[in-house]
Amino acid sequence: MEDNREIPAVIILAAGKGTRMNSAIPKVLHKLRGKPLLNHLLKTLSGLSAARVMVVTGSGAAEVEESLRQIPDNRNVRTVRQEPQSGTGHAVAQCLPLLEDIEGSVLVLSGDTPGVRTSTLLNLDRERTLSGAGVSLLVGNLENPRGYGRILREPDGKIVGIREQKDLEGDQDRIREVNLGVYSFDASFLRREIPRLDDGNAQKEYYLTDLVGAAARAGVKVVSFPSEDSHEAKGINTLSELADMEAKMNANNIQRLMDSGVRIVDPDNTWIDDSVSIEPDAVIHPMTFLRGTTRIGSGTVIEPGAVVTDSVIGRNARILPYCVISGSEVGDGASVGPFSHMRPGSRLGPSTKIGNFVETKKVTVGEGSKVSHLTYIGDAEIGEKVNIGAGCVTCNYDGFAKYRTVIQDGVFVGSGTMIVAPVTLGKGSLVAAGSTITRDVAPDALAVARARQSEKEGWAARRRENLSGNGKKDKS
Numbered sequence: 001m002e003d004n005r006e007i008p009a010v011i012i013l014a015a016g017k018g019t020r021m022n023s024a025i026p027k028v029l030h031k032l033r034g035k036p037l038l039n040h041l042l043k044t045l046s047g048l049s050a051a052r053v054m055v056v057t058g059s060g061a062a063e064v065e066e067s068l069r070q071i072p073d074n075r076n077v078r079t080v081r082q083e084p085q086s087g088t089g090h091a092v093a094q095c096l097p098l099l100e101d102i103e104g105s106v107l108v109l110s111g112d113t114p115g116v117r118t119s120t121l122l123n124l125d126r127e128r129t130l131s132g133a134g135v136s137l138l139v140g141n142l143e144n145p146r147g148y149g150r151i152l153r154e155p156d157g158k159i160v161g162i163r164e165q166k167d168l169e170g171d172q173d174r175i176r177e178v179n180l181g182v183y184s185f186d187a188s189f190l191r192r193e194i195p196r197l198d199d200g201n202a203q204k205e206y207y208l209t210d211l212v213g214a215a216a217r218a219g220v221k222v223v224s225f226p227s228e229d230s231h232e233a234k235g236i237n238t239l240s241e242l243a244d245m246e247a248k249m250n251a252n253n254i255q256r257l258m259d260s261g262v263r264i265v266d267p268d269n270t271w272i273d274d275s276v277s278i279e280p281d282a283v284i285h286p287m288t289f290l291r292g293t294t295r296i297g298s299g300t301v302i303e304p305g306a307v308v309t310d311s312v313i314g315r316n317a318r319i320l321p322y323c324v325i326s327g328s329e330v331g332d333g334a335s336v337g338p339f340s341h342m343r344p345g346s347r348l349g350p351s352t353k354i355g356n357f358v359e360t361k362k363v364t365v366g367e368g369s370k371v372s373h374l375t376y377i378g379d380a381e382i383g384e385k386v387n388i389g390a391g392c393v394t395c396n397y398d399g400f401a402k403y404r405t406v407i408q409d410g411v412f413v414g415s416g417t418m419i420v421a422p423v424t425l426g427k428g429s430l431v432a433a434g435s436t437i438t439r440d441v442a443p444d445a446l447a448v449a450r451a452r453q454s455e456k457e458g459w460a461a462r463r464r465e466n467l468s469g470n471g472k473k474d475k476s
Contacts (some may be wrong), residue, residue, distance in 0.1 A: 006049040007125060008104045008187065013036055013091050014111030015058025015082040020238045026060030028111040029397040030242055033249055034273055034291055036067055037236060039113035042077070047118035048107075049216035051076065054098055055111065055380065056091045058082040087205025089197040091226055096194060102187040105129065108208065109182040115232040115245060116182060124225045125184040134220035135212060137162075138182035148178035149209050151224065159222040161213035166202040179209060181232040189220060243423025249274070279315070297332065311342075314350070326359075331367070351382070366409065380405040389433065398423045408443070 018027025028038040028473040038055070045053060057064045057079050063077050080094045092108060096386045105125050109116065120138065128136035130361055132459045137159075150172055152161040162179045164170055193214050212399045215222050227233060236242050253274050254267045261280030269286040273277075276290045279298035283438045284290070289307045296302065297315035305322040309428050313319065313330045320337030327344030331334060340354050345362035348354060355372035363377050366384035373378055375388055378464065382388075386407055394405040395418055403421035407413070414433030425431065426443035435449040 005449075006051055007107055009052045009054065009099060009102045010045055010048065010050045010107045010109075011092055011095050012045075012053065012111045014057045014064055015056045015061070015085050016112075017059040017085070018237070018451075019114075023239070026064050027236070028064060029060070030236070032114055032236075032242060032246055033273075037114050037233065038064070038067070038111045039071065041109070041111055041116070042071065042074075043118075044116060044118050044121070048121060052098065052102070053077045055281070056094060058091075060087045061293035061298045072131060087193060087199070087203065088208035089206035089210065092190070093197075093206070094207055096191060096302060097398060099191060100186055101252070104187060106185045106187050106190055107183065108185065110235050111235050112236045112272070113181070114236065115234065115249070117232055119180070119271045120225075120227060120232060120244035127223050127225045128184040128186070131223050133223040134186045134215050136223045136225055138183045138227055139177055140179055140180050140227045140233070142230055143176070145176055146173075146457055148180075148230050150177060151177040153177075159224060160216040161214060164201065164203075164207065164209065172183055178230075180230065181235065182233050191219075198433050201286040205419075216386075232404055260360075275458070282376050285382045298476050303338075306337075317446065320356075343378075351362060353462060377405075379403065380407065382407045383411070383427070385409060386411045386413075388413045389417070392417045392419065393415045393417075394421055438446040 012030045016027060021027055021030065027103035029036045032040060032167050034082055053076055055068060058081065061081055068074060068077055068079060078098065080098070081452040082091045082094050100184055105128070106124060107121060119174055124136055124138050129321045136270045142148065147164040149395065150168065151159060151165045152163055153159055169365065193211050196214065197210055199206050201207060202450055234282045236245060245468055250271055251267065253272055254270060257272065257273060262278045263283040265284065270284055272290045273292060275292060276294045278296040281298045283295045283301045285302060285304045287305050288302050292310035294308050295310050296313045297317065299316040300313050302319045303321045306319045307324045309326045309327045312462055313334035314334065316333050317330050317398050318335045319325070320335065321471050323337040323340045325336065325342040327343040328346040330348045331350040331352060334348045334353065336342065336354045338356050340356065342354065342362035343359065346360040349365045349367040353370040353372060354360060358372045359376045362376040363380045363382065365371065366386065368384055369382050369386040370388065371388045374390045375392045377394050379402050381395050385410070390415055392415065396402050396405065403422045405419050408425060408427040410428040413431045416434045417431050418436040420438045421435065421442055423437055426445065428444040429441045430446045431437060432442065432446065432448040433445060437447060437449055441447040466474045
């Protein structure tokens with residue numbers, strides 16, 4: 001049954017330095033699947049109908065806050081500065097002024113937990129509200145719990161506290177049940193107990209986890225909710241852990257696509273963003289990267305080494321090895337590559353061909369046209385059934401402004417041609433190889449624009465004779 005309850009408030013802890021990342025980038029802004037870690041969590045929270053989301057910033061605060069401003073429809077997201085960073089309890093304390101009018105649930109979780117699911121958060125909160133508890137916490141059982149706070153229970157199972165790794169005593173390091181750092185608090189309990197926290201621990205910080213012990217001592221009920229996957233709420237603390245999460249999320253997406261009918265030749269060496277859509281019977285070869293809002297049609301084959309970003313590839317198209325395609329469209333039955341680069345604004349019509357070592361930018365190519373090899377086409381409109389030979393360039397930039405080239409239907413452009421924009425090649429015209437075109441060409445005309453060829457008879461023979469006679473270079 002769908003849970004439509006609104007969560008009154010959510011606090012995201014995003015003030016940490018991320019020391020173990022060894023990076024100048026704030027931890028929550030490290031990219032995962034093309035988006036900052038924090039963005040993944042905010043997307044998860046969008047399924048909670050949270051009335052108020054507070055992001056606690058500290059280290060790299062200006063960068064984090066600027067990143068949040070770039071997220072569409074972030075009206076219910078507020079930022080709160082934590083200075084200095086004196087622990088998770090101190091971070092939540094900075095939010096108390098924004099909690100004065102809140103009644104009901106306050107979820108608290110870390111900004112570096114991109115894998116946590118909406119359903120888990122709803123179940124965690126439901127566990128607290130239905131039991132009448134003041135606190136519910138997400139727990140997991142790990143074979144290697146090192147680094148995690150351990151759940152302390154009495155013999156009857158009652159939770160009486162959480163002990164952080166550095167504060168463990170006796171045989172507490174043998175406890176496998178750990179705190180995953182996700183909580184649902186009753187707002188009134190949080191407002192009352194946060195100011196009472198102290199920093200009497202090895203870190204000299206104000207621990208949010210101490211609220212669990214405080215609740216137990218005050219007779220306030222504490223409950224736990226076990227995660228189905230203990231790794232879903234795992235925080236990203238190192239670049240190695242970031243890579244592990246990337247691989248796990250990618251594998252899940254690859255499996256989903258294969259289940260839907262997409263042929264992925266080597267799942268372990270293919271990387272596809274969750275936002276990419278692929279129709280059944282497409283074939284994706286290894287070492288391919290499909291990113292952003294890319295859409296791939298049925299029957300299309302993406303060969304090894306392709307990198308496709310925010311692009312639309314039609315049906316029964318073929319992207320040959322080592323092509324880079326960004327912000328572009330490839331029509332049904334078209335072929336691109338190998339080793340071609342389609343820059344943003346490139347649009348290929350049906351049954352077109354962009355060959356090896358071709359670069360395009362802001363160009364439309366009509367049905368059945370070919371740009372086969374070693375050519376640059378930019379700021380151009382190419383009609384249908386056009387053939388452009390090897391080594392051609394649309395010279396679209398004069399150092400100050402860009403200009404457009406128009407090549408109408410049926411034009412043949414010989415190899416090694418420079419087309420100096422703005423210029424139009426009329427329908428059915430031919431351009432001789434090696435030409436430099438600076439004026440419009442009339443329909444069905446032959447344009448020849450070459451420098452005059454001259455010869456010096458016997459020059460090569462005389463040079464060879466001079467060199468063999470005295471060992472000196474001929475300066476003629």
